[in-house]
Amino acid sequence: MQLAVVGLNHNTASVELRECLAVPQERIEQIYSDILKNERIYEALILSTCNRVEYYIVTDDFLCNVESVLKIVAEESKIQLDELKNHTYTYCGRDAIKHLFKVACGLDSLVLGEPQIFGQVKDAFANAKIYGKVDRFLKKLEESTIKIAKKVRTDTKIAENPVSVSYAAVELAKKIFGSLKNKSALIIGAGEMCELAAKHLSTTDISSIVITNRTFQKAEALAKEVSGVAKPFSNINEYLVDADIIISSTGAPDYIVRYDDVKSIMQKRKYSPMFFIDIAVPRDIDPKINEIENTYVYDIDDLKSVVEANKKAREKEAVKAMEMVEEAVDSFFGWVKSLKIVPTIKNLRLYFEEIKNNELIRLKEKHKNMDETLLNYALTSYLNKVLHTPLTNLKNLGAGSEKYTLAEAVEILFNLKGE
Amino acid sequence: MLYSINIFFYIVSFLLILFHFFHNNRKLYLSSQIAMFISVSLNIVNFILRWARLSEFPSNSLFDVLNLVMLFLGVGYLVMFAKYRRPFILLFVLPFIIASGIGGFISENIVYHSKPLSTFWIYIHLPLTIGGTAFFLIAALAGILYFLQERQLKNKNFGLIFKNFPPLETINNINIFALYTGFVLFSGGIVSGIIWGLLEWNGTLMLTSKLVFSFITWIVFAVIIIVKKTKGLTPKKTATLSIIGILLILLTYHGVATFLLR
Numbered sequence: 088m089q090l091a092v093v094g095l096n097h098n099t100a101s102v103e104l105r106e107c108l109a110v111p112q113e114r115i116e117q118i119y120s121d122i123l124k125n126e127r128i129y130e131a132l133i134l135s136t137c138n139r140v141e142y143y144i145v146t147d148d149f150l151c152n153v154e155s156v157l158k159i160v161a162e163e164s165k166i167q168l169d170e171l172k173n174h175t176y177t178y179c180g181r182d183a184i185k186h187l188f189k190v191a192c193g194l195d196s197l198v199l200g201e202p203q204i205f206g207q208v209k210d211a212f213a214n215a216k217i218y219g220k221v222d223r224f225l226k227k228l229e230e231s232t233i234k235i236a237k238k239v240r241t242d243t244k245i246a247e248n249p250v251s252v253s254y255a256a257v258e259l260a261k262k263i264f265g266s267l268k269n270k271s272a273l274i275i276g277a278g279e280m281c282e283l284a285a286k287h288l289s290t291t292d293i294s295s296i297v298i299t300n301r302t303f304q305k306a307e308a309l310a311k312e313v314s315g316v317a318k319p320f321s322n323i324n325e326y327l328v329d330a331d332i333i334i335s336s337t338g339a340p341d342y343i344v345r346y347d348d349v350k351s352i353m354q355k356r357k358y359s360p361m362f363f364i365d366i367a368v369p370r371d372i373d374p375k376i377n378e379i380e381n382t383y384v385y386d387i388d389d390l391k392s393v394v395e396a397n398k399k400a401r402e403k404e405a406v407k408a409m410e411m412v413e414e415a416v417d418s419f420f421g422w423v424k425s426l427k428i429v430p431t432i433k434n435l436r437l438y439f440e441e442i443k444n445n446e447l448i449r450l451k452e453k454h455k456n457m458d459e460t461l462l463n464y465a466l467t468s469y470l471n472k473v474l475h476t477p478l479t480n481l482k483n484l485g486a487g488s489e490k491y492t493l494a495e496a497v498e499i500l501f502n503l504k505g506e
Numbered sequence: 507m508l509y510s511i512n513i514f515f516y517i518v519s520f521l522l523i524l525f526h527f528f529h530n531n532r533k534l535y536l537s538s539q540i541a542m543f544i545s546v547s548l549n550i551v552n553f554i555l556r557w558a559r560l561s562e563f564p565s566n567s568l569f570d571v572l573n574l575v576m577l578f579l580g581v582g583y584l585v586m587f588a589k590y591r592r593p594f595i596l597l598f599v600l601p602f603i604i605a606s607g608i609g610g611f612i613s614e615n616i617v618y619h620s621k622p623l624s625t626f627w628i629y630i631h632l633p634l635t636i637g638g639t640a641f642f643l644i645a646a647l648a649g650i651l652y653f654l655q656e657r658q659l660k661n662k663n664f665g666l667i668f669k670n671f672p673p674l675e676t677i678n679n680i681n682i683f684a685l686y687t688g689f690v691l692f693s694g695g696i697v698s699g700i701i702w703g704l705l706e707w708n709g710t711l712m713l714t715s716k717l718v719f720s721f722i723t724w725i726v727f728a729v730i731i732i733v734k735k736t737k738g739l740t741p742k743k744t745a746t747l748s749i750i751g752i753l754l755i756l757l758t759y760h761g762v763a764t765f766l767l768r
Contacts, residue, residue, distance in 0.1 A: 262674070265674075380742055385662065393664060396664060
């Protein structure tokens with residue numbers, strides 16, 4: 088039995104195709120049932136996120152069964168099989184395990200190290216337990232996947248540094264204020280960048296968000312989305328007095344927030360810190376404001392340089408994470424290989440047990456007065472002692488791919504080297 | 507011997523936190539905190555044993571005073587860590603602790619008082635004054651930390667200091683907390699010192715250089731706190747004044763030491 092995966096992601100398929108193939112919750116039961124109709128597919132797992140759709144199967148015939156899964160997917164999504172094949176990747180055995188571990192650790196994500204994927208993988212396993220089939224193989228795989236994903240998150244800093252402009256801005260704000268509790272933000276503009284920043288801010292414990300925009304309706308709409316307050320554009324200086332974080336992105340040709348205004352505002356604020364994030368081009372906030380005590384002005388270039396540095400830091404951490412993944416794959420693959428030897432061990436034990444039982448019957452017939460229990464105990468004890476070393480060695484080494492001569496194999500099994 | 511082991515542990519803690527600063531390793535961080543905790547515990551044991559051996563409060567030699575400085579700085583750090591969970595204050599505090607410890611070694615034979623001070627007031631005056639000074643020193647160190655971090659933020663320099671040091675507002679809070687705690691303790695030290703002096707000099711207050719210097723220091727910190735409370739001081743100004751304050755204290759101690767050793 089081995090693991091195989093067939094799927095597509097942001098690297099191999101367009102967003103339209105990914106949308107077509109995404110597995111809706113209401114169809115998941117049916118798709119699992121279709122896949123598991125194939126008797127040679129023993130267990131199955133479907134991972135469907137906005138950036139990837141992957142089908143993991145436990146099978147003993149990789150090629151045939153991946154084809155059968157693809158046919159089901161093509162039918163379900165009403166896409167030609169050949170067209171589908173052009174956008175999918177397939178991995179088998181060790182590579183499939185490695186792929187899943189990489190996915191769970193965020194090493195195969197669009198944003199390297201993104202933490203959300205871990206939760207999505209866990210949800211996929213939970214769904215598979217309800218609608219699909221999770222047996223011995225996938226149970227062990229789930230355990231190992233969770234373990235490696237957690238290890239990568241705690242032992243590396245892959246998810247530590249923000250790699251989006253709006254997130255980097257919020258993190259910088261935290262570097263000034265510590266907690267954003269009891270802090271207020273003023274968002275000037277209601278465009279896409281402001282929207283992203285406002286949404287990021289609304290996920291923190293910030294106490295209030297004020298949004299101001301030339302078109303008041305747009306400000307109102309964004310304010311509604313982020314539980315903020317919309318205010319008219321004309322009185323910006325009034326709102327600045329109470330704002331700790333100011334994010335601005337408008338299409339204005341000149342500065343909206345000026346040096347002299349901020350200087351007098353800072354006196355009113357008793358020089359309590361102000362953090363300005365200017366994501367507009369041309370800039371909205373006079374960079375000279377950065378010279379005033381306790382004010383910090385960051386423009387889009389500053390933020391981009393933070394993001395680039397963080398991306399490089401993540402790539403560096405990804406190398407460490409990959410080493411951990413390789414180790415985890417080796418460990419899991421060792422378990423998979425050990426599964427192959429289990430029937431051999433069982434048969435070997437049965438073979439010796441049978442000899443012992445026949446011998447016991449023969450002795451019983453020959454010596455009617457003998458104590459059968461004692462003899463059985465003695466023979467079993469002898470057998471256990473004889474078999475202990477070879478069975479242990481067989482378990483540890485037996486599934487390896489190394490080739491030995493018969494004599495070498497016996498030496499290894501019974502630890503006879505050097506005796 | 508125990509004193510040497512004590513200083514050794516302080517040095518170990520410093521090296522561990524230094525490595526943690528560069529490598530950001532959780533194990534190094536935890537080890538440095540454990541080493542610090544052991545060091546402070548050893549410091550306390552050492553102090554008690556010396557008290558028992560001398561049969562008096564150990565205070566009449568420079569060695570004993572520096573030992574107390576070391577102890578209070580260690581305890582001061584643990585208090586700040588318990589409140590703010592910011593281990594990198596250690597990077598700044600430990601050099602002073604180690605310097606005090608080594609200073610103790612060097613000045614073992616420098617005696618302040620020829621006869622033991624067995625008065626009850628020594629138990630109040632000395633710990634409060636030294637404790638207050640230790641917190642003032644921590645406030646000043648937080649001030650330096652503030653300047654470093656503020657510079658990184660202004661210049662958009664995102665190096666190791668930026669990543670590892672606490673947020674500006676947290677550093678400011680550490681600065682203020684240490685300043686207030688130091689002031690309360692130091693005020694207690696001044697008041698108990700005056701009462702002790704009045705009792706010793708039959709009800710008259712002798713204007714010794716020790717008293718004058720201490721009073722000037724107390725006034726400086728009182729002004730910082732009053733202005734901060736009433737008019738409001740920017741974090742940068744508070745940090746600057748904390749540093750000036752501790753320099754004045756060092757000057758006071760220098761004056762006192764010169765006066766007493768003359």
